[in-house]
Amino acid sequence: MSSLTVNTKLLRKILVGFIREEVTKVGLCRAVLGLSGGIDSALVVYLAAEALGPENVHACIMPYRTSNPESEAHARLAAGELGINFEVIEITEMVDAYFELFPDADNMRRGNKMARERMTILYDHSAAHSALVLGTSNKTELLLGYGTLFGDMASALNPIGDIYKSQVWQLSEEMGVPRVIIDKKPSADLWAGQTDEQELGFSYREVDELLFRMVDLRCNREELIAAGFAPEFIDLIYGKVQSSHFKRRLPVIAKVSNRTIDRDFRYSRDWGK
Amino acid sequence: MDFTVALAQIKPKLGCVADNLAMIEEAVAQGIREGAGLVVFPELALTGYFLKDLVPEVALSLDSPEIRRLAELSRQISIAVGFVEVTSDFLFFNSALYLEDGAIRHLHRKVYLPTYGLFDEQRYLARGERLRAFDTRFGRIGMLICEDMWHLSAPYILAMDGATTLICLSSSPGRGLSAGESLGSTSAWQRLTSTTAMFLNSRVLYCNRVGYEDGVNFWGGSESVDPSGSVTARGKILEEDFVLARIEEGALRRERIFSPMMRDENLFVTMKELRRIEKERDC
Numbered sequence: 001m002s003s004l005t006v007n008t009k010l011l012r013k014i015l016v017g018f019i020r021e022e023v024t025k026v027g028l029c030r031a032v033l034g035l036s037g038g039i040d041s042a043l044v045v046y047l048a049a050e051a052l053g054p055e056n057v058h059a060c061i062m063p064y065r066t067s068n069p070e071s072e073a074h075a076r077l078a079a080g081e082l083g084i085n086f087e088v089i090e091i092t093e094m095v096d097a098y099f100e101l102f103p104d105a106d107n108m109r110r111g112n113k114m115a116r117e118r119m120t121i122l123y124d125h126s127a128a129h130s131a132l133v134l135g136t137s138n139k140t141e142l143l144l145g146y147g148t149l150f151g152d153m154a155s156a157l158n159p160i161g162d163i164y165k166s167q168v169w170q171l172s173e174e175m176g177v178p179r180v181i182i183d184k185k186p187s188a189d190l191w192a193g194q195t196d197e198q199e200l201g202f203s204y205r206e207v208d209e210l211l212f213r214m215v216d217l218r219c220n221r222e223e224l225i226a227a228g229f230a231p232e233f234i235d236l237i238y239g240k241v242q243s244s245h246f247k248r249r250l251p252v253i254a255k256v257s258n259r260t261i262d263r264d265f266r267y268s269r270d271w272g273k
Numbered sequence: 274m275d276f277t278v279a280l281a282q283i284k285p286k287l288g289c290v291a292d293n294l295a296m297i298e299e300a301v302a303q304g305i306r307e308g309a310g311l312v313v314f315p316e317l318a319l320t321g322y323f324l325k326d327l328v329p330e331v332a333l334s335l336d337s338p339e340i341r342r343l344a345e346l347s348r349q350i351s352i353a354v355g356f357v358e359v360t361s362d363f364l365f366f367n368s369a370l371y372l373e374d375g376a377i378r379h380l381h382r383k384v385y386l387p388t389y390g391l392f393d394e395q396r397y398l399a400r401g402e403r404l405r406a407f408d409t410r411f412g413r414i415g416m417l418i419c420e421d422m423w424h425l426s427a428p429y430i431l432a433m434d435g436a437t438t439l440i441c442l443s444s445s446p447g448r449g450l451s452a453g454e455s456l457g458s459t460s461a462w463q464r465l466t467s468t469t470a471m472f473l474n475s476r477v478l479y480c481n482r483v484g485y486e487d488g489v490n491f492w493g494g495s496e497s498v499d500p501s502g503s504v505t506a507r508g509k510i511l512e513e514d515f516v517l518a519r520i521e522e523g524a525l526r527r528e529r530i531f532s533p534m535m536r537d538e539n540l541f542v543t544m545k546e547l548r549r550i551e552k553e554r555d556c
Contacts, residue, residue, distance in 0.1 A: 005451075005452040006450050006452060007452055007453060010455070013511055014450075017485065018513055022485060022488070131325045266326045267325055267327060268486075271488050
């Protein structure tokens with residue numbers, strides 16, 4: 001059994017409780033999230049429906065013209081199975097209107113723009129429905145920085161940010177996410193045929209085993225090599241974690257006063273809740 | 274004497290003393306209704322746990338109206354409760370009170386303030402420096418707060434000071450998910466409470482909170498452990514609960530006859546060796 005294997009019933013209970021309590025303690029009862037058709041957002045919508053009731057979950061399906069049509073079909077499938085509210089909001093027009101001004105923009109800029117376009121839509125729906133935005137970035141993506149800052153990484157609450165992709169698969173089985181969504185290859189769906197693992201150059205299962213030992217167990221380089229990981233792979237992943245750290249932090253504030261926000265002005269977000 | 278203990282597995286609101294006091298009063302009333310002689314609350318029940326810079330804002334002095342109110346309630350039921358204490362020289366402690374017959378019977382200030390991993394207590398709080406057992410209508414009791422329990426010497430000193438009941442008030446965050454049945458923190462605590470009871474031939478009354486603060490869950494699972502280390506009652510995991518457990522003097526008497534480790538404990542040898550270690554460390 002992999003060391004990443006978890007008790008999914010207990011995990012389910014913790015994450016469902018997390019969504020329910022963190023949403024209700026701020027005086028709300030609803031959540032909104034982007035449903036891509038992929039496994040991460042599918043898992044979160046299943047957790048949210050259980051925590052808040054399907055009637056209190058609102059999903060936005062936000063395809064771009066190059067998105068795989070299968071993605072929208074899978075998003076509809078998950079939403080339909082749960083009986084949550086959803087709407088399809090195509091982002092092609094707004095994204096293309098912007099890139100008419102910058103026709104030479106590369107795929108990365110275009111992908112980031114799409115992610116941030118979707119974020120603005122979710123936050124608008126957050127206000128429209130008095131609903132908190134749920135994040136769908138898992139721990140693997142967050143550690144590798146494989147996401148767009150202020151785009152798909154933006155949310156009010158992230159139920160799956162402390163579980164690796166391998167654990168997302170396990171919990172999705174427990175939650176009854178449709179098989180077709182669990183079994184397909186993970187993809188950011190920025191262009192046809194793209195897969196995460198192809199783009200990253202390694203498999204999620206491989207990198208999860210390394211990250212778990214490196215981050216959670218705090219094994220050092222020698223211990224990781226002794227456990228069978230290639231030194232180049234260790235260095236590559238360590239480099240990714242380090243170089244993407246800015247994405248996991250709030251903007252840096254220049255300190256001049258005695259009490260600077262988040263440095264010596266420290267309060268939990270649940271202050272008074 | 275035999276008595277019933279109530280373990281109030283509540284969900285305090287972070288930084289909301291008035292709301293938490295109301296919640297505590299409600300649990301006190303329930304304890305009285307259910308015929309309990311003692312009701313135990315979690316660590317920092319009056320304030321919530323991840324207080325950070327809120328510490329000075331939620332701190333209470335021993336003569337505050339809130340503490341006086343709880344002392345008043347203790348005429349009907351004994352109360353063990355956690356809060357932030359401020360002293361006249363403006364030190365802030367993570368403290369627990371044992372209230373009985375309308376008065377403060379004992380004050381314990383957390384000695385071991387964890388400052389590692391997700392914990393940051395010593396940044397905000399002052400360290401307690403006393404471990405003392407005290408007499409109550411239920412016999413001699415020792416009180417510890419959460420991390421205190423993880424230092425062998427702390428329950429040991431209380432037991433050597435004559436405590437036969439150890440009360441532990443806790444705000445233990447749930448973490449360490451694996452393929453196992455329980456969270457790592459849950460199974461570690463369950464081993465600890467049982468082993469401590471068994472080593473010291475003492476009852477352990479453990480009250481842990483539930484709820485979430487900034488994504489951190491508190492796992493509950495409050496329990497009453499008899500002096501042989503067997504759990505006689507256990508609260509729900511991750512849910513609010515009000516655990517009632519019957520405490521029998523006979524179980525303590527029989528265990529102390531059956532396994533007289535505390536009788537045979539050699540204070541002279543312990544002190545001699547500790548003094549030697551202390552001296553050698555000085556060099």
